[in-house]
Amino acid sequence: xxxxxxxxxxLNLWSERExxxxxxxxxxxxxxxxxxxxxxxxxxxxxxxxxxxxxxREDRLxxxxxxxxxxxxxxxxxxxxxGWDCDLRGLPEGAQNIISMASAVPSAAESxxxxxxxTDLLTRIGEQAISGQKRVGVFLExxxxxxxxxxxxxxxxxxxRMKDFVVLLQETGPQAVMIVSLLSFLTGLIIAFxxxxxxxKFAADIYVADLVGLAIARELAAVMVGIIxxxxxxxxxxxxxxxxxxxxEVDALTSFGISPIQFLVLxxxxxxxxxxxxxxxxxxxxxxxxxxxxxxxxxxxxxIQYVNELxxxxxxSDFFGGVFKSGVFGLIIAIAGCxxxxxxxxxxxxxxxxxxxAVVTGITGIVIADALFAVLFNLxxx
Amino acid sequence: MHGITAENxxxxxxEHIVMEGLNFDVRKGEVKVIMGGSGxxxxxxxxxxxxxxxxxxxxxxxxxxxxxxxxxxxxxxxRRFGVLFQGGALWSSMTVAxxxxxxxxxxxxxxxxxxxxxxxxxxxxxxxxxxxxxxxSELSGGMRKRAGLARAIALDPEILFxxxxxxxxxxxSSRRLDELILELRDALGATVVVVTHELASIFAIADRALxxxxxxxxxxxxxxxxxxxxxxxxxxxxxxxxxxxENGSN
Numbered sequence: 001x002x003x004x005x006x007x008x009x010x011l012n013l014w015s016e017r018e019x020x021x022x023x024x025x026x027x028x029x030x031x032x033x034x035x036x037x038x039x040x041x042x043x044x045x046x047x048x049x050x051x052x053x054x055x056x057r058e059d060r061l062x063x064x065x066x067x068x069x070x071x072x073x074x075x076x077x078x079x080x081x082x083g084w085d086c087d088l089r090g091l092p093e094g095a096q097n098i099i100s101m102a103s104a105v106p107s108a109a110e111s112x113x114x115x116x117x118x119t120d121l122l123t124r125i126g127e128q129a130i131s132g133q134k135r136v137g138v139f140l141e142x143x144x145x146x147x148x149x150x151x152x153x154x155x156x157x158x159x160x161r162m163k164d165f166v167v168l169l170q171e172t173g174p175q176a177v178m179i180v181s182l183l184s185f186l187t188g189l190i191i192a193f194x195x196x197x198x199x200x201k202f203a204a205d206i207y208v209a210d211l212v213g214l215a216i217a218r219e220l221a222a223v224m225v226g227i228i229x230x231x232x233x234x235x236x237x238x239x240x241x242x243x244x245x246x247x248x249e250v251d252a253l254t255s256f257g258i259s260p261i262q263f264l265v266l267x268x269x270x271x272x273x274x275x276x277x278x279x280x281x282x283x284x285x286x287x288x289x290x291x292x293x294x295x296x297x298x299x300x301x302x303x304i305q306y307v308n309e310l311x312x313x314x315x316x317s318d319f320f321g322g323v324f325k326s327g328v329f330g331l332i333i334a335i336a337g338c339x340x341x342x343x344x345x346x347x348x349x350x351x352x353x354x355x356x357x358a359v360v361t362g363i364t365g366i367v368i369a370d371a372l373f374a375v376l377f378n379l380x381x382x
Numbered sequence: 383m384h385g386i387t388a389e390n391x392x393x394x395x396x397e398h399i400v401m402e403g404l405n406f407d408v409r410k411g412e413v414k415v416i417m418g419g420s421g422x423x424x425x426x427x428x429x430x431x432x433x434x435x436x437x438x439x440x441x442x443x444x445x446x447x448x449x450x451x452x453x454x455x456x457x458x459x460x461r462r463f464g465v466l467f468q469g470g471a472l473w474s475s476m477t478v479a480x481x482x483x484x485x486x487x488x489x490x491x492x493x494x495x496x497x498x499x500x501x502x503x504x505x506x507x508x509x510x511x512x513x514x515x516x517x518x519s520e521l522s523g524g525m526r527k528r529a530g531l532a533r534a535i536a537l538d539p540e541i542l543f544x545x546x547x548x549x550x551x552x553x554x555s556s557r558r559l560d561e562l563i564l565e566l567r568d569a570l571g572a573t574v575v576v577v578t579h580e581l582a583s584i585f586a587i588a589d590r591a592l593x594x595x596x597x598x599x600x601x602x603x604x605x606x607x608x609x610x611x612x613x614x615x616x617x618x619x620x621x622x623x624x625x626x627x628e629n630g631s632n
Contacts, residue, residue: 252473254434
């Protein structure tokens with residue numbers, strides 16, 4: 001049986017007792033169409049079912065490149081799947097060398113286990129579920145280790161540097177004040193603006209202070225600061241630790257017996273948990289100030305009336321409830337950032353993924369925690 | 383006397399086994415090179431030896447003590463060795479001097495002045511005296527490696543591990559680093575384990591070399607590289623590796 005295409009990638013197949021011979025001729029280049037390997041071999045096998053050896057050789061082969069190699073590798077894979085032997089001695093020496101070099105070292109796909117990945121939907125769902133379960137296990141292990149290392153810190157046995165902590169405090173707190181203030185001021189301004197327009201219809205302009213005060217103290221200050229810090233600091237934590245992972249700096253710490261969680265994670269978590277409530281207080285003050293600017297500018301409310309109404313409307317429980325929440329949000333952001341950084345891969349793109357993932361995880365965590373707080377505060381009557 | 387012993391050691395990542403049934407030892411005071419082709423598992427073996435990855439099977443002994451990274455006792459063993467990572471792995475948020483000082487601050491009761499003195503000494507040993515105030519980003523590749531080496535020897539380790547010390551260095555810097563490794567071995571009396579595939583380094587520094595083979599996932603031979611080259615019974619793959627394939631064997 002002969003397959004001679006018009007473009008001269010020729011292939012002859014015949015059998016000699018138990019040997020199926022495939023003989024290449026003509027031009028086997030990538031730009032030239034070549035026969036479908038499995039189809040032609042299986043068609044030949046149907047006619048000669050007793051074959052057990054596939055012999056690949058050349059005869060009058062004018063030129064070849066990777067096109068021939070692709071065919072040979074497919075033929076070898078097919079022969080292996082059928083339990084046949086494959087004889088390549090008749091191929092050009094260069095092709096034999098390349099094929100043997102390629103099979104000398106296990107493929108990267110085999111090395112990382114991805115060779116077993118299936119395209120079947122159900123199998124993929126199952127694999128994702130199993131890997132999800134493993135990820136949950138790894139995350140819980142991280143939380144457990146963090147708890148143990150926090151205890152070591154309380155007992156004064158944690159390995160960390162005060163100098164790093166001070167720098168982290170500076171980066172997390174004072175350096176974030178400007179952006180937090182700006183966004184809080186604008187948020188207060190927008191809420192007051194929307195509120196005043198509606199309240200003026202009922203001649204109830206003064207209640208704009210209640211609206212702005214309660215919204216900012218109970219919810220917006222904490223959530224706004226949380227989202228800003230997740231994007232700013234959570235991503236930075238993931239990128240910093242992720243880069244250290246790529247540069248083997250985390251391995252270097254471990255090799256000295258220094259716990260990366262004590263040295264890298266704990267100071268970051270502490271810095272954010274300490275600074276978030278302070279930033280939240282700042283956001284409260286500036287946000288209410290923003291509301292006041294609008295109230296005074298476009299309604300009949302005076303500064304004194306606005307402040308008096310704020311004092312009446314916003315209780316200490318509202319204020320401290322928000323501040324407490326921001327501390328918890330800080331914990332969530334820091335854990336998300338540090339966990340994503342430590343579980344970062346070993347290449348540059350993994351650092352980007354870790355930073356993105358830290359922000360998404362942080363913001364998702366904040367929203368979930370805020371919903372839980374809403375229920376709890378309602379139950380506690382706060 | 384054995385510094386490190388591997389018994390039926392299997393190494394790998396996740397489910398994947400890179401090497402299995404490894405049996406070898408590193409004698410005290412010798413320079414042992416772990417060699418083999420790219421991707422054969424040399425660096426993976428190093429990561430297992432220093433406890434960054436847990437063994438899949440078998441065990442590693444430091445002296446007579448089993449090294450299990452999950453055991454709290456492992457921290458004591460870790461303090462007995464220093465590691466030079468491929469790119470130096472200097473902590474980028476600290477100066478060179480702070481990098482060298484950190485292990486001393488964590489594990490000794492030395493005063494700040496004594497630590498400063500010792501840091502300068504270690505940096506001078508690797509030819510970086512007076513450069514302690516520089517940030518790692520201000521150093522060349524070779525200087526980073528030497529700074530990493532100064533940090534690795536900060537606690538006077540009994541065992542020094544080197545991961546591809548010559549990678550990315552010009553031949554002259556590479557030769558200087560080889561000489562430095564031998565000088566430090568003699569000065570500190572340390573045992574040295576080097577992962578490399580640089581032939582010049584292998585012949586220059588190795589007392590014994592271990593050849594890892596990716597195809598069979600095991601050790602093909604263990605011996606002095608010059609003797610391995612002269613011995614006709616040496617596995618053809620190893621001879622081919624040691625002669626850059628110039629003897630015609632594959």
